[in-house]
Amino acid sequence: MTTAADWGHAAELDDVNGEVAIVGIGETDYTKASGRTAAQIGAEAAERAIADAGLEPRDVDGLTFSGAFADFGVAEFHAHFGTDHDMWSSPWGGGMAWAGTAPYLAAGAIARGEARHVLNVFPVAWATQRSSMTGGPGEVHAQQSLKQNLEVPFGFFPQPVYFASIMRRHMLEFGTTREQFGAVAITLREHANRTPSAVFRDKTLSLEQYLGAPMLADPLCLYDSCPISDGGAAYVTTSLERARDLARVPAVVRGVGEGYSGSGGHWAQQRAFTSTPQVFSTPGAFAMAGITNDDVDVLTCYDPFTIVSLMQVEDMGFCAKGESGPFAESGALRFDSGRLPYNTHGGLLSHAYVLGIAHVIECVKQLRGVAGAQVPECEVAVYGGYTGHMASTLVLTRS
C-alpha cells in the first residue's frame, strides 16, 4: 500500500500571507497560429499589465519568467521598452506550476528591498512554431533518454497517451465514466462561451459531440485534450501597502504552496498513479491563508486534459478521492453552481493553452468582478498549478 509519505513532499515556504498583492494584469489575444514570436507576445502582455497597474515600464524593477522557455527576460524587457535600469529577476516564474509561485518569489524580493514592482510574464507561440516542428510539448519529452529508450519505442508517448493511461486507471479504480469526463469538457466550453477572450468563445459542445468525437488515445478523445495556442499574459505584484495607492482592487496573496512527487516527470512510474502533487501543495497554502475548502469561491487548475482537472479537484480536497466523476457530472463545477465554480474562463481545454498564466489572470478578474462567467461576490480565488512532478497552489482574496 502506497502512503502519502512514500511518493512526495511539500516544500517549506515562509508565511507571506498579506504581504503582497497582484495589482495589474495584461493579456494578449489568444489565438491559433498567429505568426508572432513568443517575445513579441510577451512584450505585449507586459505592456498591458504595466498599464493596467497604472505604472510606467521604469517602475518595474523585478521580473520573473520561465527559464525553460526564456522568451521574455530582462534583455527583452529593456529592448522593448527602451529602458536600462537595474532589475531583480528570477527564471523560476512564468507559467505552469510557476504561475502560482511567482508571487511568492516577488514577495521575497520585495521583503528584501530588492524590488518594488515585480512583473511575471509568460508568452507561448507553440501554435505558430508547430508548423515548423520546433518546440512544443512532445519534443521536449522525446529528448529525455529514459523516455527515448523505455517509453517512446513502446508507443507510450506523448502527453495524450500518458494521460489516457491515467484516465483508464481512474475509470478502472473508481468507476469514472466517459460521460463524467465529458461533463468537465462541456462545463469548461460553456464557460469559454461566456468569455470574450477564449479561443472557443463561439464554439459550443454537447455531450453527443463529446461522445461521438474521434479517439486520440482511447479512452481519451479529442475533447479531453487541449488544443495548442498562441498567446500570453503577465501580472504585476507589489507590496500590499503600495497596492493600496494604486487604482485597481488588489488581489491579495494569502497562501502559496508547492508540492513534489518523487518520480520526476515519468508519469508511467508515478507511485500514486491517479494523484497529483496537489496532495502536498494544497494543505500548506490553505493553512497559510487560514482558509478551508468551503471558503473557496472560484478554483482554476492547470488542465491540459480532463483527467488532470478531476485529479486536482480530488487532491485539493474538494471531494473524496475517486468521487470527482460524479461531482463533475452533478454540475458542481459550473460557474453558477454555488458549489465549486471551476476554470470559469474555460481553462486550457477551451480558453487557451497558455500553460496556466491565464488561470491566474482569471482569478484576479473574478476577484475584481469583471470575469465573463462571473461568480457573484467572489472573495477567494485559488489557482492549482501542475507540471507533472510539481504542483503549486495560490490563494488570492479580494482585499
Add this chain to the structure above:
Amino acid sequence: MAITRDDFPLPDVHDPLTAPFFAAAARDALEIPRCTACGTYVWYPAPTCPECGSGEIEWVAVSGRATLFTWVIVQRAFLPAFESMVPFVTALVALDEDPAVRLCTYLVDVADPAVLTANAPVHVEFRDLTFATVPGRSVRVPMFAVGAAS
C-alpha cells in the same frame, strides 16, 4: 533541438543506463536492475539506489509474469513511425516480483481490446520491434500478451 539519431524511435541500445535491458532481451530474457545492498528493484534504471543510496546495482532475471495495470488504444499516430501501426495497444504492466516496477510495453495478440480487464495476468513475449520509417533495422524487446505464461 531535434532528435538526430537516425534509428529513432527504436531504442538506443548503446545508452549505458538501459543497454543491459536490451542486451537481455536479445537473449529473450527479461532483466531488471536491483540494488545488491537492499534488494530494491531500481526502476527506471539509475546510477544509485533511491532507497539506500548504494551504487551497487546488478541486472537480475525476472519471471516475465505481470499484471495489466493500465492500457491505451492509440488511434492517432503521434509520430510518423506509428502511422502504419495504429491502432495499437500500449500498456503499463506491473511485474509480479514487485508491482511498483511498471514496464511500458505493447500488448500483443489482442483480438478485442474491449475484453481487457484491470490487473489481468499477462506474460512476456519477445518480439523484434521494427518501424516502417527505420527500414532494415530492428531491436528485440519484451512485449506482453494476456494470460498466464505458456
